Amino acid sequence: MSDDVILRMENMVKTFPGVVANAGINLEVRRGEIHCLLGENGAGKTVLMSTLYGLYHADAGSIIYKGQPVQIRSPKDAIRQRIGMVHQHFMLVPTLTVAENLILGQYRYWQRLSQMERAKAEIRRLGEEFGLRIDPDAVVGRLSVGEQQRVEILKALYHGIDLLILDEPTAVLTPQETSQLLGFLRELADKGLTIIFITHKLEEVMQVSDRVTVLRDGKDVATLNTAETSPRELARLMVGRDVLMEMPERQGEPGEVVLAVQDLCVENERGLRVVDGVSFEVREREIVGIAGVAGNGQSELALALAGLMPIHSGEVRLNGQVLREWTPRQVSQLGLAHVPEDRHGMAIILPFSVSNNFVIHSFGDEPFSRHGFLNFSRIREYAQRLVREYDVRLVSVDDPISSLSGGNQQKVVVARELNREPRLLLVNQPTRGIDIGATEFVRQRILAQRDRGSAVLLISTELEEIFHLSDRILVMYEGKIVGEVPPDRSLLDKIGLMMAGHRAEA
Amino acid sequence: MSDSRSDILALAEERKALSVEAPASGLRRRWQVLLWSTLGPIAAILAAFVVSGLMLLVAGFDPLFAFATLLRGAFGDLRVISEVLLQATPLMLIGVGLAVAFRSNIWNIGAEGQFYAGAVLSTIAGIYLGMLPAVVLVPLVLVLGFVGGALWGVLAGWFKVRFGASEIVTTIMLNYVAIIGTGYLVTGPMIEQAGTYPQTAKVAEAARLYRFLPPTRLHIGFLLALVFAVIVYVLLFKTSTGYAIRAAGHNQTAARYAGIDVERTVLLAMGISGGAAGLAGAIQVSGLTFRLYQQISPGYGFTGIAVALLAGNHPLGVILSALLFGALRSGSEVMQISAKIPSVLVFVVQGLVILSVVSYGVYQMKLFGRLRVAKEG
Ligand SMILES: Nc1ncnc2c1ncn2[C@@H]1O[C@H](COP(=O)(O)OP(=O)(O)OP(=O)(O)O)[C@@H](O)[C@H]1O
Ligand SMILES: [Mg+2]
Numbered sequence: 001m002s003d004d005v006i007l008r009m010e011n012m013v014k015t016f017p018g019v020v021a022n023a024g025i026n027l028e029v030r031r032g033e034i035h036c037l038l039g040e041n042g043a044g045k046t047v048l049m050s051t052l053y054g055l056y057h058a059d060a061g062s063i064i065y066k067g068q069p070v071q072i073r074s075p076k077d078a079i080r081q082r083i084g085m086v087h088q089h090f091m092l093v094p095t096l097t098v099a100e101n102l103i104l105g106q107y108r109y110w111q112r113l114s115q116m117e118r119a120k121a122e123i124r125r126l127g128e129e130f131g132l133r134i135d136p137d138a139v140v141g142r143l144s145v146g147e148q149q150r151v152e153i154l155k156a157l158y159h160g161i162d163l164l165i166l167d168e169p170t171a172v173l174t175p176q177e178t179s180q181l182l183g184f185l186r187e188l189a190d191k192g193l194t195i196i197f198i199t200h201k202l203e204e205v206m207q208v209s210d211r212v213t214v215l216r217d218g219k220d221v222a223t224l225n226t227a228e229t230s231p232r233e234l235a236r237l238m239v240g241r242d243v244l245m246e247m248p249e250r251q252g253e254p255g256e257v258v259l260a261v262q263d264l265c266v267e268n269e270r271g272l273r274v275v276d277g278v279s280f281e282v283r284e285r286e287i288v289g290i291a292g293v294a295g296n297g298q299s300e301l302a303l304a305l306a307g308l309m310p311i312h313s314g315e316v317r318l319n320g321q322v323l324r325e326w327t328p329r330q331v332s333q334l335g336l337a338h339v340p341e342d343r344h345g346m347a348i349i350l351p352f353s354v355s356n357n358f359v360i361h362s363f364g365d366e367p368f369s370r371h372g373f374l375n376f377s378r379i380r381e382y383a384q385r386l387v388r389e390y391d392v393r394l395v396s397v398d399d400p401i402s403s404l405s406g407g408n409q410q411k412v413v414v415a416r417e418l419n420r421e422p423r424l425l426l427v428n429q430p431t432r433g434i435d436i437g438a439t440e441f442v443r444q445r446i447l448a449q450r451d452r453g454s455a456v457l458l459i460s461t462e463l464e465e466i467f468h469l470s471d472r473i474l475v476m477y478e479g480k481i482v483g484e485v486p487p488d489r490s491l492l493d494k495i496g497l498m499m500a501g502h503r504a505e506a
Numbered sequence: 507m508s509d510s511r512s513d514i515l516a517l518a519e520e521r522k523a524l525s526v527e528a529p530a531s532g533l534r535r536r537w538q539v540l541l542w543s544t545l546g547p548i549a550a551i552l553a554a555f556v557v558s559g560l561m562l563l564v565a566g567f568d569p570l571f572a573f574a575t576l577l578r579g580a581f582g583d584l585r586v587i588s589e590v591l592l593q594a595t596p597l598m599l600i601g602v603g604l605a606v607a608f609r610s611n612i613w614n615i616g617a618e619g620q621f622y623a624g625a626v627l628s629t630i631a632g633i634y635l636g637m638l639p640a641v642v643l644v645p646l647v648l649v650l651g652f653v654g655g656a657l658w659g660v661l662a663g664w665f666k667v668r669f670g671a672s673e674i675v676t677t678i679m680l681n682y683v684a685i686i687g688t689g690y691l692v693t694g695p696m697i698e699q700a701g702t703y704p705q706t707a708k709v710a711e712a713a714r715l716y717r718f719l720p721p722t723r724l725h726i727g728f729l730l731a732l733v734f735a736v737i738v739y740v741l742l743f744k745t746s747t748g749y750a751i752r753a754a755g756h757n758q759t760a761a762r763y764a765g766i767d768v769e770r771t772v773l774l775a776m777g778i779s780g781g782a783a784g785l786a787g788a789i790q791v792s793g794l795t796f797r798l799y800q801q802i803s804p805g806y807g808f809t810g811i812a813v814a815l816l817a818g819n820h821p822l823g824v825i826l827s828a829l830l831f832g833a834l835r836s837g838s839e840v841m842q843i844s845a846k847i848p849s850v851l852v853f854v855v856q857g858l859v860i861l862s863v864v865s866y867g868v869y870q871m872k873l874f875g876r877l878r879v880a881k882e883g
Pocket of ligand 2: 046
């Protein structure tokens with residue numbers, strides 16, 4: 001029995017100033033299994049795996065890998081031990097090509113040329129073998145998120161590995177991409193690769209894993225065979241209570257029109273029409289959900305509404321005001337709050353402190369600034385209040401936001417935007433990367449915002465989320481709105497068809 | 507070309523990734539960081555001395571004597587020290603300005619040209635407005651210097667904002683324009699009355715800076731540079747304008763999203779960094795040379811880049827790194843003359859000192875994350 005244990009981490013301890021991220025974690029992973037790591041935001045999953053990958057150095061504990069105690073001091077050591085990792089936030093260089101990214105930092109200058117050819121051939125071979133087709137000469141920054149994910153996985157596989165760690169790989173994927181990825185992981189595991197998989201989505205755990213280890217507050221609370229457990233039990237282990245996903249009934253009826261979009265067209269930088277004649281309205285006290293497979297124009301629609309992408313033609317009316325060339329500042333003065341989908345790229349400034357990130361829109365206004373000077377104590381108080389309200393787990397609001405776990409960074413963004421008392425709340429993938437408890441909380445806050453009279457436009461690739469929150473659902477396909485449906489679960493199949501491009505029969 | 511550029515970008519990404527780690531909170535940790543960040547550079551300088559000493563030995567010189575003259579040339583007596591401070595003055599101003607540009611992620615390589623632009627404007631005022639009293643003329647000369655440099659900088663910023671032209675290219679080209687333009691002025695329209703040398707006449711007495719420590723040449727320009735560094739520090743870290751500049755520098759997309767006018771911050775950062783270099787030019791003319799000539803800057807604008815980077819683009823850090831560079835510059839001049847060390851070897855010594863301090867900086871970054879991260883406020 002014990003010789004099919006490939007990895008044993010014993011009593012792992014890792015502290016940061018003021019926090020114990022891992023407080024003595026034991027983890028045992030068997031050869032060829034898919035082992036899920038589950039836990040709330042800040043439970044210590046990323047830190048544990050980063051330690052295994054040599055990015056952090058444990059304060060105490062031992063790692064026994066393939067029967068030998070090992071010291072992993074850097075990712076290079078990890079690669080030498082045939083361990084690969086796909087990070088929660090991508091670590092690719094967007095300006096380089098796929099092949100260049102693969103060999104980056106691995107070889108001497110004079111070896112790069114020859115390695116480049118090998119890399120390209122290998123990318124094609126892996127692509128063939130696993131159906132992960134990707135152009136080795138494509139520039140990474142131009143790829144979709146799903147494709148970038150594949151590059152990350154290819155990068156890990158390229159070095160030849162026996163153990164693959166994936167930190168929330170599905171958080172940024174569409175349901176289609178997710179099921180593709182899960183199928184692919186199963187295939188890898190059947191070929192003998194061992195996989196450690198971090199996720200917040202219990203269905204994925206149930207679907208793909210052989211065993212699960214649940215972490216809570218930096219400790220392992222249980223390791224279970226997936227076949228012998230249930231989502232409910234896992235949720236209880238994770239959060240320490242039952243998570244009820246029942247949502248309150250809506251109070252009151254929709255009111256005046258807040259956002260009116262008429263024949264909106266948006267073109268991307270290559271001149272392609274990515275939003276193509278879209279018309280809809282969002283009223284006070286109403287949540288309109290936009291469903292669709294990622295990449296069908298939802299992102300661009302959101303950016304255009306937020307003033308971050310030029311409107312090609314058509315009319316957008318916010319609070320009755322028509323604006324053609326509006327800036328983010330103007331839209332936000334008209335009462336728009338926006339939770340963007342790209343957390344690291346747009347929503348936060350990583351090296352800035354948590355408190356500075358809370359005032360990203362309002363640092364120049366009273367009371368956070370006076371006569372041009374920042375009022376740090378006011379900013380800090382404000383941040384501390386929201387941190388308490390949203391249960392953001394951190395040591396100090398003065399620490400850089402980059403020291404927060406991914407889900408806690410997202411909570412900061414959501415708290416900041418919801419707290420602006422917007423007329424129109426534009427939320428794009430609001431619960432991406434946050435744990436089930438916090439997801440429930442954030443969803444309730446969005447509903448509460450609606451009941452306080454805001455108009456809410458919700459964009460999500462998770463149908464689950466759309467159904468939970470929306471009062472009306474619009475389906476987008478290839479830049480057009482192909483139909484509207486009520487949030488009735490019996491219509492799930494119909495929506496699925498519409499998302500795949502079948503028009504709603506009138 | 508494109509390959510080396512992508513290498514640089516890769517490196518920049520790597521730096522970013524590093525900067526993201528490990529906040530320095532906790533009192534004990536702060537002290538640790540402080541200790542390392544003071545002892546570290548000193549150790550680095552000593553290491554550089556050992557290595558370059560060996561090289562001097564191999565080349566047949568007495569390293570101890572050479573370093574003794576270097577130190578004497580940097581700290582020997584009041585006169586020598588004052589020369590160090592004078593050398594440090596333009597570097598400090600330029601370095602502080604560049605720190606602002608670099609922090610907003612703008613690669614201003616044009617401080618040299620901006621220095622000249624400032625020097626030209628202030629010389630014109632200093633010569634032709636000589637009838638004004640000193641209380642008016644001195645401030646006017648300084649302000650014009652700042653304005654000249656700022657305009658030169660904003661021009662490059664405008665090219666970037668309006669046409670998307672890389673500021674690296676435009677600022678370098680504007681360097682040539684300013685330097686050659688100065689050459690034209692001092693050999694043609696503005697050449698001194700006697701006309702023997704390619705230089706302008708001296709600026710009026712009333713345009714000259716007060717020398718507060720006679721018999722040394724130390725003038726109030728040095729104090730102005732210190733004050734300027736503090737002002738820029740406050741601007742960057744304590745004001746909403748500074749917040750916008752830093753935000754746009756770290757993440758332009760997020761800055762746009764936050765409603766910050768990114769174009770404005772580009773122009774502003776170029777204006778401040780150009781203005782600082784222009785002010786350095788004005789101070790050089792009105793405090794030291796009293797006239798303009800083609801070689802008035804021995805490359806201050808380029809050394810300033812190293813000064814800013816060594817200081818991690820922190821305005822207060824720039825004060826120290828400018829002093830280090832100033833000391834190296836004047837110390838090695840003396841080393842060259844009194845210890846008869848060939849200038850090539852002198853450059854090697856200088857280079858090694860800078861290199862080892864910089865590498866210590868990188869090492870320290872890996873150890874603690876950037877100190878700055880904690881200070882981002
Ligand atoms: N570099 C760091 N500096 C300081 N604290 C850190 C650092 N990295 C993580 N932490 C802290 O360690 C704890 C565990 O973080 P970790 O990233 O492992 O959480 P996680 O389980 O991956 O959460 P999530 O699901 O949100 O990604 C958190 O409290 C976090 O704030
Ligand atoms: Mg994590």
